[in-house]
Amino acid sequence: MSITTRAAITRAPHVGWELVDLQLDEPKAHEVRVKLMAAGLCHSDDHITTGDAPIRLPVVGGHEGAGIVESVGPDVQRVKPGDKIVCSYIPACGACRPCSTGHSNMCVKGLNAGTGMFEDGTWRFHEGDTDIGGFCTLGTFSQYAVVSEWATVPLREDFQDIPWEVLCLVGCGVPTGWGSAVHAAGVRAGDTVVIFGAGGVGSNAVQGARFAGAKNVVVVDPVEFKR
Numbered sequence: 208m209s210i211t212t213r214a215a216i217t218r219a220p221h222v223g224w225e226l227v228d229l230q231l232d233e234p235k236a237h238e239v240r241v242k243l244m245a246a247g248l249c250h251s252d253d254h255i256t257t258g259d260a261p262i263r264l265p266v267v268g269g270h271e272g273a274g275i276v277e278s279v280g281p282d283v284q285r286v287k288p289g290d291k292i293v294c295s296y297i298p299a300c301g302a303c304r305p306c307s308t309g310h311s312n313m314c315v316k317g318l319n320a321g322t323g324m325f326e327d328g329t330w331r332f333h334e335g336d337t338d339i340g341g342f343c344t345l346g347t348f349s350q351y352a353v354v355s356e357w358a359t360v361p362l363r364e365d366f367q368d369i370p371w372e373v374l375c376l377v378g379c380g381v382p383t384g385w386g387s388a389v390h391a392a393g394v395r396a397g398d399t400v401v402i403f404g405a406g407g408v409g410s411n412a413v414q415g416a417r418f419a420g421a422k423n424v425v426v427v428d429p430v431e432f433k434r
């Protein structure tokens with residue numbers, strides 16, 4: 208059964224976010240409906256409203272989210288109703304060629320990030336007759352969202368008490384910053400690392416560089432309180 212969900216959408220560049228009531232379908236095969244408990248605001252969401260990230264509009268914003276699985280569609284194996292999950296802005300099916308060769312950042316299930324369209328060519332959010340996608344096929348600026356089971360990461364037993372507003376950040380900013388230092392830059396013990404921008408990504412790049420053993424970590428940011 209479809210439900211009504213309050214969501215923040217943007218209809219066009221430079222008009223900002225608008226709170227609306229949308230209809231949200233029930234999950235289809237390999238999809239889950241999530242009750243979102245917290246969402247992060249990544250700068251990539253802002254790039255939608257400025258037109259710097261040209262994607263299909265209108266769109267439900269948000270690609271960092273954590274919540275509770277409300278219901279599941281047929282054939283879902285990764286999670287069950289009641290599970291606490293973090294959404295991943297790139298799905299990882301574990302079975303496609305990129306996933307099975309260690310490159311889940313290029314999972315083929317992530318092809319529709321800019322349209323929010325699901326694999327069967329349809330959308331789950333609707334405003335009257337208008338189909339609306341979720342950013343990165345998530346749309347976490349909403350009370351509820353339907354997402355691919357491959358975009359869910361169930362919480363380990365010993366992570367259950369982490370606050371929602373901390374958990375949601377693990378969906379984009381944390382792995383992007385951490386991975387930039389540890390994997391992309393390949394920081395090694397004793398390195399001196401310079402990080403430009405002390406925001407969501409940059410502050411996690413600091414943590415990654417520190418973890419990898421950097422001797423000096425220099426952060427450049429024009430905003431005083433960020434420094």
Ligand SMILES: NC(=O)c1ccc[n+]([C@@H]2O[C@H](COP(=O)([O-])OP(=O)(O)OC[C@H]3O[C@@H](n4cnc5c(N)ncnc54)[C@H](O)[C@@H]3O)[C@@H](O)[C@H]2O)c1
Binds near residue numbers: 249254405409429
């Ligand atoms: N996987 C990805 O490709 C990915 C994931 C997340 C974010 N991003 C992108 O990374 C960028 C940062 O995202 P965020 O969420 O960390 O943003 P943020 O707004 O949290 O942080 C950006 C920081 O950059 C600082 N800054 C601005 N101008 C600067 C300058 N000239 N020199 C140094 N610092 C400067 C700002 O003061 C701010 O602290 C955005 O463009 C975002 O879209 C990409």
Ligand SMILES: [Zn+2]
Binds near residue numbers: 251379
């Ligand atoms: Zn992001």
Ligand SMILES: [Zn+2]
Binds near residue numbers: 300302306315
């Ligand atoms: Zn895959």
